[in-house]
Amino acid sequence: EVQLVESGGGLVKPGESLRLSCSPSGFTFSNFAMNWVRQAPGKGLEWVSSISPTGGVIFDADSMKGRFTISRDNAKNSLYLQMNSLRAEDTALYYCARGFREQGFDSWGQGTLVTVSS
């Protein structure tokens, strides 16, 4: 069974940093593109970033470019999202999701909550 488990969320102050992790199981992680998608409280889904299976190709949403960095370590079976210069509007549940383009995001974790507040 495919499983994705996010961790690393928490309460931080504006301007601080946080690193999210996603631990996959049930599939060969290195064969799949991975993504981060967020959802602010009571709001819709917003794509954050995508990374190719090898990590060599990365796409970022414009609104987070330069502040958020996606990465992966296939040897450690882990996906990461480094978030810097956090703002109140980054408060959201951050999901890790598997998939790419026409395939859609076929598996999702339960999310990790990031709260940015002074």
Place this chain on the structure above:
Amino acid sequence: QSALTQPPSASGSPGQSVTISCAGTSSDIGGYNHVSWYQQYPGKAPKLMIYEVTKRPSGVPDRFSGSKSGNTASLTVSGLQAEDEADYYCSSFADNNAFYIFGAGTKVSVL
């Protein structure tokens, strides 16, 4: 890049059909067959219901179907059941800086 446009709500009685529209542009829905639909219950993670406009992942009932015409995609739920009451989001690949965009979601109610 603006989000895709979905109606905020849709409803139907058990057994009826409901169709949700998702309007985009030629840079996203109209240009690619990369439309997906997700179902989300309150407090739960989204679930992929349709991908590549019309395809259903294994385990998704065939009551769910997708289509596209021009720059607008649609999700139809036939034979509505109480368990179909949820939020539904469309998504598309986009060939500008957004890469992926989502609709704002449609809350489906079963009357």
